[in-house]
Amino acid sequence: MDRILIVDDEERMRAVVGAFLEERGFEVREADCGRAAVEVAEEFRPHVIVMDLVMPDISGIEAMSEVLKFLPDCKVIFVTAFGTIESAVDAMKQGAYDYITKPFRNDDLLMRIERALETIRLRDQIQILQDQLDEKYGLDNIVGASPPMRKVFELVRRAAPRDVTVFITGETGTGKELIAKAIHRHSPRRDKRFVAINCSAIPESLTESELFGHERGAFTDAKGRRIGKFEEADGGTLFLDEVCYLSPQAQLKLLRAIQEKEITRVGGTGSIRVDVRIV
Ligand SMILES: Nc1ncnc2c1ncn2[C@@H]1O[C@H](COP(=O)(O)OP(=O)(O)OP(=O)(O)O)[C@@H](O)[C@H]1O
Ligand SMILES: [Mg+2]
Known part of the structure; x- marks a missing residue:
């Protein structure tokens, strides 16, 4: 069950919002000041905190930064009085997820809470997939005990x-290919894309366009602008599979891209900087 903590010094406000959220199936706790919020959060571990920005003891922002120290993934939605948008913006800069101005409709708050929860779910899913990739391309899972394979892992x-x-x-x-992916997963670029292109499978005439992209009208079939694999892999790793099958001419262009870290789309004039690691 998703846990929501409501923090406000006004009891009526806590009661109304709390009842509404409980009715929607959330597990709800309340705190009447910033310090109490930190204490409750430590034990209740809320997914979302709906918190008044201005409270008698410590400010909502202070309470948030305390909570985020031990619950970094918690989403804080601030409730602000009309006319204090500036402090709400300030709160966003300090790491708040969202804010809502008083008076608000419960449905509006609910929508923001759902969105915050969705963000958490997506992050969790990414983490799970990330872990699966780590496991799949972890060196422990690539079979090989022989000295030559051990040498490969070491490399x-x-x-x-x-x-x-x-x-x-x-x-x-x-x-x-397994090793190429393992290199990517063990590199600082692991959170960016791993793009593979099979150089033996592209017709000679399209190689350049596949690698570097093309501008609209660059050749008869170029109906629109298209991004090449280099740009697609920007920030990440580009795996040129079966690179030896590239024609010498294409290899020359590749050399320039690797050396200069710049590409030119077919039919384009300016060069584009790309940050790609080549395997
Ligand atoms: N040492 C290994 N441990 C576990 N799986 C392996 C190992 N070597 C290869 N495989 C598996 O064998 C299959 C072929 O591997 P991969 O495609 O990486 O080989 P390749 O060298 O690129 O082959 P090709 O030259 O045919 O393109 C893949 O499913 C891969 O996961
Ligand atoms: Mg292969």
Whole structure:
């Protein structure tokens, strides 16, 4: 059950909002001042706090920063009186999730709470997926006890954290792609995209456009602007699978992109800076 903490020095306000939220199926607790809010939050661990901005003891913002120290994922929605928008903006800067001005409709508050909870759910899901990826591409899960494979793991550990270009060779089916992903997952770029392109599967005439994108009208079929794999992978890792199949001409253009960290879309004039790690 989702837990909501209501903090306000006005008892009536707590009672009305509390009853409304309980009716909607939330588990609700109340606190009548900032200090009490911190104490209750420690034990109740609310997902969302609906808190008055101005209270007699410590301010709502102070209470929030105390709570966020031990509940960093908690979402705080401030309730402010009309005409104190500035302090609400200030509260947002300090890490509040949202604010609502008095007087407000309960439905409006409910919508904001639901949105805060949705944010928490999405974050949790991302974390779960992240953990699954870590497990899948963790070196512990890549099979190999032989000295050559141990050497490979050692190289991955050394190369991954550094922003160096990596060239992987090996016979078919030996796990080159697996290792490429492991390098990405162990690198500082792990939260950005891993984009793979199979260089042997693109027709020669489209290689450049696939890698660097094109502007509208660059060639007969270029109906609109299209972003290439380099731009898609910006900030992350670009895996050029079977890179040896690229034509020498395409390899020259690739070299420029790697050296200069700049690309030009086909039919485009200006160059675009890209921050991509190549494997
Ligand atoms: N050491 C390993 N431990 C666990 N799974 C592996 C290992 N090596 C390969 N695999 C699995 O074998 C399959 C082929 O691996 P992958 O696609 O990475 O090989 P590849 O070297 O890129 O092959 P190709 O040259 O055919 O493209 C994948 O499903 C991969 O997960
Ligand atoms: Mg492969």
